[in-house]
Amino acid sequence: MAEQEILPAQQKGEEQRRSEPEPARSYFQEHPQAKWALLFLVVALAVAAYFLRKHYATRESTDDAQIDGNIVPAGSRVSGTVIKINAQDNQQVEAGAVLVELDPRDYQVALQKAEAQLADARATAHAARAAVPITTTNTASQLGNVKAAAQAASTEVADARARQAEAEANYEKAAADVRRYAELVKNDEIPRQQYDAAVAAEKAARAAVASRQAGVAVAQSRVTQAESQVSAAQTAPQQVAVTEARASGAGAAVQEAEAAVRQAQLNLEYTVIRAAVSGVISKKENVQLGQIVQPGQPLMAIVPLDDIWVTVNFKENQLKNMHPGQPATIHVDAYNRDYRAHVDSIGAATGARFSLLPPENATGNYVKVVQRVPVKLVFEKGQDPQHLLRPGMSVAPTVMTK
Incomplete structure (x- = not known):
């Protein structure tokens, strides 16, 4: 009789337990593989952050840069009257080409x-x-x-x-x-x-x-x-x-x-004004037929596109690991194209020192400003056979410092 009474009690307890609601289970309990996926993701992000930091730690870049080049003036060495002009704006000329002729009779x-x-x-x-x-x-x-x-x-x-x-x-x-x-x-x-x-x-x-x-x-x-x-x-x-x-x-x-x-x-030879270098004519409007020119007066300019470089104004705290010879990549905004280059030299002083009014810090209102130092980058040869690059163009260089 006792065993019979016990059995109904156990059955009754089981029925009560079944009738009670089950406790909520966590996402990781329901998906035991998720914690491994999350761990893998964290590790992957950490590895990506490490390599990304390493990647940018070995590169210095700025958008404060532009293409530079020589601008060679073509001027007269004697006075005289212009009787002929043989060059026009944006015309390609070779070294020694006749640009302007003066009256030679005197x-x-x-x-x-x-x-x-x-x-x-x-x-x-x-x-x-x-x-x-x-x-x-x-x-x-x-x-x-x-x-x-x-x-x-x-x-x-x-x-x-x-x-x-x-x-x-x-x-x-x-x-x-x-x-x-x-x-x-x-x-x-x-x-x-x-x-x-x-x-x-x-x-x-x-x-x-x-x-x-x-x-x-x-x-x-x-x-x-x-x-x-x-x-x-x-x-x-x-x-x-x-x-x-x-x-x-x-x-x-x-x-x-x-x-x-x-x-x-x-003096007779100087009445024929020739191009000193090969390049493109610019500022030709400075000379007109019949104009009386004086010695030393610039008549036009020649831009030799075979000899151009990039002047980059890096912040002073970007120069720690920079030295001549390091490779660089130059992104030209005008053509959305990258060019190979290398560091040629680093300026001897900051750009502010060469300004018309250099800063005077011997005052009571001194504010520390991060200075910029000009760095010269030189293009690798053979990348611009059509001479698309022009002095003054904006570029974004990146120097690999390690």
């Missing part, structure tokens, strides 16, 4: 005048050079002649003095005869005629002495003259030096005239 006349002055200077120099040996020969011959004349004058003085001595001796003899004959004639020992002859002879001897003295004086004056001529002739080296100096001066004048001719030729 410079042709100047060249002819310079050539005539050069011919005159050369003739003067030729005559001056020819005078050097002539002067040398003449001065040498003159020196020999005056020395011979001086020697002859000295000999003539000696002869004159000898004749003077002879005349003085004759005079002394004649004077002695007169004194002796005077005593004799007083005593009538000799005829008066003989005494008169002795007196006449004494006067003649005195005149001969005077004549010989005058001859000596004349000979001495000739010696003095010859000595002065010798002194003058001994300046022959100086005379030759003066002639050579004149010849050198004439040679210098020739060089000066030759330089003037070359300058006139250059």
Whole structure:
């Protein structure tokens, strides 16, 4: 009986448990595989975040960049009137092509005048050079002649003095005869005629002495003259030096005239204005037919599209791992295309330092601003055969720093 009573009680409890509502089960209890999927997703996101961070940690990019290039001005080096223009805006020209022609007539006349002055200077120099040996020969011959004349004058003085001595001796003899004959004639020992002859002879001897003295004086004056001529002739080296100096001066004048001719030729050549580099013409509106241009005045500009680069203004905190040689990718907005490049150089100062009004931080209202440093990127060769890239275009570069 007891077992029968127990059984109905158990059945009754089971019925009550069945009649009670079951407790709610979690999503992971109902889907036991979901927790593994969530774990995989978290791990995948963590791995993706790691690689994404690693990817961007090795790249530096900015949109503060543009294409740069040389802009070569084509200007005049002489003044003149424009008579012909051979180039138009956006025209491709080669180096050496004629762009503008100026009226050359004034410079042709100047060249002819310079050539005539050069011919005159050369003739003067030729005559001056020819005078050097002539002067040398003449001065040498003159020196020999005056020395011979001086020697002859000295000999003539000696002869004159000898004749003077002879005349003085004759005079002394004649004077002695007169004194002796005077005593004799007083005593009538000799005829008066003989005494008169002795007196006449004494006067003649005195005149001969005077004549010989005058001859000596004349000979001495000739010696003095010859000595002065010798002194003058001994300046022959100086005379030759003066002639050579004149010849050198004439040679210098020739060089000066030759330089003037070359300058006139250059000025005539400068009337034809040529392209200094190959490129595309721009700003041609600066020159018009009939315009009078001045030296140094820019007439147009040439943009050589073979030599372009990118100037990127990176923030200063982006330069930590950047150095020349690193590869880069340049996205050109105009063509939605990427170009390969590399870092060429990093600027020596921030862009603000080269501005017209550099910032002055020595004030009480200082605000720290992240500075930007210009970095030059150079395109790899052969990517722009059609020269689509133009200076000034906006680009977005990315530099691989690791």
